[in-house]
Amino acid sequence: MQFKIEMVFHKGKNIPYCKEVKMRKAFWMVVVVVSLVALVFGCAPAPAEKAPAAEEPTPTQGEPIKIAITGPMTHSSGEQIWWNCTIAAEEINEAGGVSVGGVKRPLELVKVDTNELTSVPDAALAIERAITVNKVDFIVGSWNTEPVLAMQDVAMDYKKIFITEGAGTPMADRVKEDYERYKYWFRAYYSSKEAVPYYYCAIPQFADLVREELGIETPKVAVMMDKAEWVEPMVKAADYFITEAGCENIGVWRPSTTATDVSAELLAIKDAGAQIIFHIMYGPSSMVVAKQWDELQIPAALVGCNGEAPYDTFMESTHGLGNYLATLAGSSEPVAVTEKTIPFFDKFTQKYGEKPQTVWCFFYDAIYRLAEAIERADTLDADALVVELEKTDYIGVMGREVWYGPETDDAHGVRMGPEYVITTGAQYQDGELFIIWPPADGSWHGVSFPGTVEAELPPWMVEYWKGK
Numbered sequence: 001m002q003f004k005i006e007m008v009f010h011k012g013k014n015i016p017y018c019k020e021v022k023m024r025k026a027f028w029m030v031v032v033v034v035s036l037v038a039l040v041f042g043c044a045p046a047p048a049e050k051a052p053a054a055e056e057p058t059p060t061q062g063e064p065i066k067i068a069i070t071g072p073m074t075h076s077s078g079e080q081i082w083w084n085c086t087i088a089a090e091e092i093n094e095a096g097g098v099s100v101g102g103v104k105r106p107l108e109l110v111k112v113d114t115n116e117l118t119s120v121p122d123a124a125l126a127i128e129r130a131i132t133v134n135k136v137d138f139i140v141g142s143w144n145t146e147p148v149l150a151m152q153d154v155a156m157d158y159k160k161i162f163i164t165e166g167a168g169t170p171m172a173d174r175v176k177e178d179y180e181r182y183k184y185w186f187r188a189y190y191s192s193k194e195a196v197p198y199y200y201c202a203i204p205q206f207a208d209l210v211r212e213e214l215g216i217e218t219p220k221v222a223v224m225m226d227k228a229e230w231v232e233p234m235v236k237a238a239d240y241f242i243t244e245a246g247c248e249n250i251g252v253w254r255p256s257t258t259a260t261d262v263s264a265e266l267l268a269i270k271d272a273g274a275q276i277i278f279h280i281m282y283g284p285s286s287m288v289v290a291k292q293w294d295e296l297q298i299p300a301a302l303v304g305c306n307g308e309a310p311y312d313t314f315m316e317s318t319h320g321l322g323n324y325l326a327t328l329a330g331s332s333e334p335v336a337v338t339e340k341t342i343p344f345f346d347k348f349t350q351k352y353g354e355k356p357q358t359v360w361c362f363f364y365d366a367i368y369r370l371a372e373a374i375e376r377a378d379t380l381d382a383d384a385l386v387v388e389l390e391k392t393d394y395i396g397v398m399g400r401e402v403w404y405g406p407e408t409d410d411a412h413g414v415r416m417g418p419e420y421v422i423t424t425g426a427q428y429q430d431g432e433l434f435i436i437w438p439p440a441d442g443s444w445h446g447v448s449f450p451g452t453v454e455a456e457l458p459p460w461m462v463e464y465w466k467g468k
Contacts, residue, residue: 064108065098065380067367068130070123070141070151070164073113075284076311080360081141082111083352087344088367098371101378107371110134116147117258117283123147127154137380140188140366142166144257144283145230152185159184159382161389163366165359167192168230172404175411183386183412186403189362190421191413193233195328198416200234200241201425201437202303202326203278205455207245209301210275213457214465219247222274222300224265224281224289227254231280238278250274257283266298274300275465282307290314290322299464301457302326312355315431324458326427326436329358335435335449337398337422344397358398358423362414365396398422418445427455 069085071078089107097104112130115122123142130136131154138161142148145168152171155162163186164171172191174182192199203221210219221242225231235252242249250272253265262285269277277300281289286307293302303326308314310330314322334345334355344364348356356364373388374380390412394401399421404410414421425437438444440452 062097062100062103062105064106065100065138065374066108066110066134066136067370068110068112068127068134068136068139068141069363070112070114070116070127070130070139071143072115072117073111074115075117076313077143077307077357077360078113078141080357081143081363082109083348084356084360084364085109085140085367087348087351088364092367092371099375099378100380107367110136112141114142114147114151116142116144116151120147120150124150124154127151131155131158131160136160138370139163140363140370145170145228149229152182156181156184161370161382161385162186163188163370165189165362166230167195168228169193169233169410170229172409172411172413175406176409179406179411183406184382185412186389187413188366189359189398189401189414190416191410192230194410194413194416195423196233196237197241198423198425199280199305199328200237200245200278201328202455203241203247203276204245205425205436206276206301206303206326206457207247209455209457213462214275216275216465217246219275220250220273221247221276221278222250222269222272223252224262224269224277224279225252225254226257226281226283226285228257228283230282234280242278247276255281255285255289257281257285259285260288261292262289263292263296266292266296269300270296270298275461276300277302277304279304279306281305287317290325291318293325294318294321294323297460297464299458299461301461305329309428310357310359310426310433314433315428320431323428323431324456326425326455327433328425329423330426330433333451335424335451338395338400340395340397361397362401365394365398365401368396369394369401396421418447422447424449427453429453429456 069082071081089109093106097106110130112126114126139155140163142151143165145166148164148166149170161184165188169191171185207219210216223238225235239249255262255265290306305328306325309325309327334341336342369392373385377384377388392403402415402420404413424435426433427436434453435449435451436455438447440448442448
């Protein structure tokens with residue numbers, strides 16, 4: 001037995017002494033006591049050793065499955081991604097968790113701020129930190145294409161399943177061209193390539209209004225899109241869809257996604273004589289264009305897709321500006337795309353005090369799709385999960401979600417169409433966002449929704465052009 005040597009210094013002297021003697025005496029006293037106890041009880045039979053009581057299985061008794069939820073968490077989009085994933089994880093955990101190898105395991109979410117709207121390196125570093133420091137098993141979230149491309153490479157380096165947005169096409173191209181490396185990446189919902197016809201759905205509607213109300217037979221259309229990779233398919237398709245609607249394309253303007261002033265572009269478009277502005281803007285600049293278009297009373301209908309407009313806080317954030325703007329993917333009141341839509345919207349609104357933005361609902365579904373794939377594979381092994389994820393056929397909040405195969409041009413992207421995921425076109429009228437597409441008459445594949453209204457031209461636009 002080893003003894004601790006405590007060095008104590010006498011006051012005023014530097015001569016240590018040892019307490020080893022005192023400790024040795026204490027040790028022998030313990031030995032004597034233990035010996036006496038042994039003499040008293042040594043002859044008694046030992047009690048029978050009880051088997052450990054079987055523990056009641058708890059709803060989630062295994063190690064947590066850690067999922068990094070990534071996004072620009074100081075922006076409304078990141079906040080909504082986090083909220084959607086949180087609701088899904090809470091529901092799954094309340095139901096007992098995810099079964100892996102006969103053990104129920106809870107989901108544990110790790111919130112990761114990527115700062116992806118302003119910095120690609122920040123986004124890549126954030127995801128690597130989540131993998132190496134937080135030891136996450138999976139990654140779900142993010143949407144800005146350029147940062148997602150960098151994040152995709154990091155996730156693939158570590159062979160981590162990465163379910164993201166990012167509507168740009170390069171991520172899917174990589175899956176098709178180098179499947180063994182990029183097969184772990186899946187898109188949470190549709191790509192910009194898949195959505196092209198839907199983005200342009202409003203142009204025929206508004207072109208007809210210009211003809212009927214203003215008597216202009218060939219409306220002029222200005223194209224205004226984010227200077228971002230993900231909108232390139234829409235830029236390339238502009239001439240086709242504008243010409244198809246009997247209109248003239250008068251030019252393309254490409255402001256930054258973080259622009260704080262687009263008045264120069266808007267005034268140039270006015271001077272060019274546009275009756276329609278087809279815009280796709282999804283960064284912070286989308287709020288700017290809505291406000292300045294209204295403030296400057298630009299005499300052209302603002303249609304297309306505005307990333308901020310579908311939030312139910314939009315009118316409050318713009319101080320009432322942006323009325324008559326038309327955008328894809330949204331409405332003030334949810335429509336029952338599936339039986340899950342209304343219950344989810346009600347639950348989300350009650351929990352967070354605002355409505356979910358429809359595009360982020362796909363991240364709620366993504367947590368469920370991942371959980372179901374894990375249970376089918378009965379493992380967290382990434383290669384086994386790729387096989388199961390590719391088989392996914394899931395009824396989600398906004399439609400039937402099926403991923404394209406790796407051999408397709410939209411590899412691991414979500415299918416769109418009447419039998420799959422569909423979206424809506426909407427317009428602000430009197431401060432409320434009403435559905436204007438698909439048309440109420442069901443002329444688009446028999447699909448229509450209650451509460452659909454006719455599109456309207458902004459009153460100041462009508463007054464301007466009728467005076468010409």
